[in-house]
Amino acid sequence: MKKVALAGTESLTNYIEALRENDIEVITTLNIDEAMACDGLLLPGGGDIDPAYYGEEMNGSEEPDRELDKAQRDILDAFVKAKKPILGICRGMQLINIYFGGSLHQDLATKEIHTVKDKNDSLHSVKSVEDGNLFENFYGKSFYINSAHHQGIKKLGAGLKGVLESEDGVCEAVIHEELPIIATQFHPERMSYKLRRDDAVVGEEIFKYFKSLLK
Secondary structure (H helix, E strand, O other), rough: OOOOEOOOOOOOHHHHHHHHHOEEEEEEEEHHHHHOOEEEEEEOOOOOOOHHHHHHOOOOOOOHHHHHHHHHHHHHHHHHHHHEEEEEEEEEHHHHHHHHHOOOOOOOHHHOOHHHHHHHHOEEEEEOOOOOOOHHHHOOOOEEEEEEEOOOOOOOOEEEEEEEEOOOOEEEEEEEOOEEEEEEEOHHOOOHEEEEEEEEOOOOHHHHHHHOOOO
């Protein structure tokens, strides 16, 4: 059975269940040695990352958890150097982008399209901006996804391709050009299996693909 390190601290149930639906063993850890014993890494959603990591002062970010920032970045660094598969979701995608030298909009001018409303994810359309990319193959050129964030990619990190874009121009998914790294700004774990939605695409395809990367 393949094993994935889930590098997070709270609200991880949906990620765990989505991975287990694919017969993947899940290790929740922020310990590098424990994580590196796994076949892949999932960086989950969460709070804002310290903007010092991309050379900015606080300007719209919520107060970061700096210990978590460092722990996740160190684990990400180890997996990148080992060329092991990585799936980033929401905060996870932002951390991946920052790691490769990118930056974030700390508080999107169009955040109302993306943020949680009445404790529910927002819903909006996205479009493919690269022909034949992974997500277009899964879902077509335009489709609906869920959303729960107020930040987004500003400068794209080196080696990353932005392949999906929301109606207001926010990057919604990236793929690394050489490494086995994929990431979404949206939350496929909340569109999968028991949490499937009638008004959005099925997130299961993303987890199935991630499993296919595990060696």
